[in-house]
Amino acid sequence: MELKEAQFTKDFINEIRATYAVDLKDTSPMEQYMALGHLIKRYNGESWTDTSRSYRKNDVKQVYYFSIEFLPGRLLQSNLLNLGITDVVKKGLKNLGLNFDKIVQAEPDPGLGNGGLGRLAACYMDSMASIGMAGNGNGIRYRYGLFKQVFMNGYQVELPDDWLRNGNAWEVRRENRACLVRFGGHVWLQEQPDGSLKPVYDHTDDVLAVPYDTGIIGYHNVVTNTLRLWSAELPPNEEQTYYSQEQRDNIDEITKVLYPDDSNAEGRSLRLRQEYFFSSAGVQSIVRHYAANHTSFKHFPQKVAIHINDTHPTLVIPELMRILLDEYNCSWDLAWQITTSTMSYTNHTIMQEALETWPIGMFQGLLPRIYQIVEEIDRRYRAEKTPVFGQNIVDRTAPLGHGQVRMAYLAVIGSHSVNGVAPLHTELLKKDVLTDLYRIYPEKFNNKTNGIADRRWLEIANQPLTKLIDSKIGKKWHANPKLLQELSAYESDEKFLQQLAEVKKINKRRLADYVQSEMGITIRTDAIFDVQIKRLHAYKRQVLHMLEIIREYLDIKRHPEQSFIPHVHIFGAKAAPSYHYAKSVIKVINALADLVNNDPDIGDKLKVVFIPNYGVSLGELIIPAADISEQISTASKEASGTSNMKLMTNGALSLATMDGANIDIVRAAGKQNEYIFGLTANDVYGYYRRNDYCAKSVYENNPELQRVVNALITNMIPGITTEGHEIYDSLLKYNDEYFVLADYAEYVKQQEKIAQDFQDTMTWQRKSLANIAASGTFSADYSVARYAEDIWQVPYNRILK
Numbered sequence: 001m002e003l004k005e006a007q008f009t010k011d012f013i014n015e016i017r018a019t020y021a022v023d024l025k026d027t028s029p030m031e032q033y034m035a036l037g038h039l040i041k042r043y044n045g046e047s048w049t050d051t052s053r054s055y056r057k058n059d060v061k062q063v064y065y066f067s068i069e070f071l072p073g074r075l076l077q078s079n080l081l082n083l084g085i086t087d088v089v090k091k092g093l094k095n096l097g098l099n100f101d102k103i104v105q106a107e108p109d110p111g112l113g114n115g116g117l118g119r120l121a122a123c124y125m126d127s128m129a130s131i132g133m134a135g136n137g138n139g140i141r142y143r144y145g146l147f148k149q150v151f152m153n154g155y156q157v158e159l160p161d162d163w164l165r166n167g168n169a170w171e172v173r174r175e176n177r178a179c180l181v182r183f184g185g186h187v188w189l190q191e192q193p194d195g196s197l198k199p200v201y202d203h204t205d206d207v208l209a210v211p212y213d214t215g216i217i218g219y220h221n222v223v224t225n226t227l228r229l230w231s232a233e234l235p236p237n238e239e240q241t242y243y244s245q246e247q248r249d250n251i252d253e254i255t256k257v258l259y260p261d262d263s264n265a266e267g268r269s270l271r272l273r274q275e276y277f278f279s280s281a282g283v284q285s286i287v288r289h290y291a292a293n294h295t296s297f298k299h300f301p302q303k304v305a306i307h308i309n310d311t312h313p314t315l316v317i318p319e320l321m322r323i324l325l326d327e328y329n330c331s332w333d334l335a336w337q338i339t340t341s342t343m344s345y346t347n348h349t350i351m352q353e354a355l356e357t358w359p360i361g362m363f364q365g366l367l368p369r370i371y372q373i374v375e376e377i378d379r380r381y382r383a384e385k386t387p388v389f390g391q392n393i394v395d396r397t398a399p400l401g402h403g404q405v406r407m408a409y410l411a412v413i414g415s416h417s418v419n420g421v422a423p424l425h426t427e428l429l430k431k432d433v434l435t436d437l438y439r440i441y442p443e444k445f446n447n448k449t450n451g452i453a454d455r456r457w458l459e460i461a462n463q464p465l466t467k468l469i470d471s472k473i474g475k476k477w478h479a480n481p482k483l484l485q486e487l488s489a490y491e492s493d494e495k496f497l498q499q500l501a502e503v504k505k506i507n508k509r510r511l512a513d514y515v516q517s518e519m520g521i522t523i524r525t526d527a528i529f530d531v532q533i534k535r536l537h538a539y540k541r542q543v544l545h546m547l548e549i550i551r552e553y554l555d556i557k558r559h560p561e562q563s564f565i566p567h568v569h570i571f572g573a574k575a576a577p578s579y580h581y582a583k584s585v586i587k588v589i590n591a592l593a594d595l596v597n598n599d600p601d602i603g604d605k606l607k608v609v610f611i612p613n614y615g616v617s618l619g620e621l622i623i624p625a626a627d628i629s630e631q632i633s634t635a636s637k638e639a640s641g642t643s644n645m646k647l648m649t650n651g652a653l654s655l656a657t658m659d660g661a662n663i664d665i666v667r668a669a670g671k672q673n674e675y676i677f678g679l680t681a682n683d684v685y686g687y688y689r690r691n692d693y694c695a696k697s698v699y700e701n702n703p704e705l706q707r708v709v710n711a712l713i714t715n716m717i718p719g720i721t722t723e724g725h726e727i728y729d730s731l732l733k734y735n736d737e738y739f740v741l742a743d744y745a746e747y748v749k750q751q752e753k754i755a756q757d758f759q760d761t762m763t764w765q766r767k768s769l770a771n772i773a774a775s776g777t778f779s780a781d782y783s784v785a786r787y788a789e790d791i792w793q794v795p796y797n798r799i800l801k
């Protein structure tokens, strides 16, 4: 948009006066931020209205991306960037004597997601708007986001994330678009005068779903799409219904807090209520909007695509069926045809314990009408498929089985497309996790490799690097990130490689300052910054990284005279509050950090920094400073990973297993530019098949490994008696479920190679450059364009091949 500095300054001062009734000099950064947010929202209002109007006028097909999590990060800088007014606003604020960075930091970072799944949804929202696609988000407006993590005596403690405390500058409450969502009660089918059956409800608990919309601004293209998040409230009280405190609490509870577990489908009924709540409200509002502009539902799938981000929103399938059957009198066959043509599903995990199932009793009690519909889906599925495929496979794959509603199976059966998030992951879905359903519906399965919002992760997070890149290849890559490839031309330009090294130094300095001021730890910026940032999970193997630190520590202690390339090991990771083992790993890493960081024999050769409360904002600080990107999951377990892509685009070299999208990163950047080690997915499946992995014999045959692992139980690390034993036992007593010991030796070899290679700055920066240049292909712009072409069948208007 066009904006003159004088205009901006005037508007901003007016905004401050009108909102806070004080002079600018008496406002806090939070107030300045809120005023700026409101102003930008207002500036963009017209474009938001115009976008909606033009979609309606041209009857453009809409995508609705349903996700129980959205992790957008702070929006101020991203909105300024996409509107093209960053410089004007920065200059204006500076001339008013204000500190832009402080204003940016005052924005709360909405933690409405756990990790990869929620962040992916947010990256896709940005890209859909940026490539000019009619894509809307649909989710939950949690009153409290993911807990704030603090460490007390090295243990994780969870504090509430009261992110709405000062209001939310970007959202618009739209009470006039609210919907009623029904839970519980009784339902029976009553014959109508025309012979049809209509459900009649009795004693239901109704909840009002109120939408809060946030404009998602496209990059330099005047498109503003909508992210709609639903909040649960008391229904309007026309009949003066009395609500007991318990009833009020039950309603309040639905959108109060995000479930902090991203690995275990716990099966709590509140979670099921959350899932139906936003699925139902979202589908109701889609249908209402559609019906206001169309007379027949026959062409609904030509105008609407609904995407199911992991199984949590799967109830959109029976919910759309319900509305078509009960409210629009469609026949079952027509409703089913419309529904399956509309729905598509992405699977994000192959971990068995994350597959959602609900006990039938709970499901039926909470959602009686939806259950009837699921039963009918199940009955018809069995009737249709058994004659063709036989009883056994149909029993194994039907939506209902073993007393459970099986959400992933329902999602596959009710969708026309099922995709994994990296090529290996998609193959594993076909061969393992969903293999029976793949036999029945081979045509539905396809791959869509994840992508990231590189404008956020490079342009905003790493301005020094962006400037340097722009100075060489111009700015066209901002809208077409594959053009980063043009940087390859500079691989022998030593001056450029030197500049690249200097940029990295600047970013390391920025992180070092944060670590100094927040944690009181001094780190040297000429050390290798070895970074592992992701949720804490056994399969992600933070323990392997921890063993490496013990090895380095012992090494320095035994050979103090030997030269040692300085290392800083940086962790960021939240553990699910109920995940005992993960919390023990945090405690041990923190105890190890205390030991190492305070040992005078170690000095500044080795530092361990576990930065508390990792999230999007800290990612923006840490990622640009990384030399090494630890992507060390057990092969076959990480569906894709996306921090691997963010670190790559910021010039970090991957220390990685051949898992998830690491495989594709290696292919894109070249094996010589990464550090690859460990079992392959095939090796891992081989062990499963033969059942012959023996962690103990790996341990017994490697004396160095023994010394390192023994450090967990020999009081070398003060204060971790039980936690050290737990990890030790997971490796030796319980035979090392994630093959940590199997991969140890090769991992260490690569760590040694890294220490060697790091000393040759030119060669190192050349590898770094190769990663940056090849990273454009992992832009979410392309991922979303592939979804648009292959799955959603919707147009977009930026050319992306």
Ligand code: 26M
Residues within 6 Å of the ligand: 114, 115, 116, 117, 118, 120, 259, 261, 262, 263, 264, 265, 266, 267, 271, 348, 349, 354, 356, 421, 450, 638, 639, 640, 641, 642, 660
């Ligand atoms: C389920 C039930 C109850 C409570 C919480 C959940 C739940 C929440 C989040 C389950 C899984 C959740 O997220 C899984 C996730 O983040 N998966 C990651 O998705 C990324 C994007 O595709 C991939 O890159 C990661 O490899 C994958 O682990």
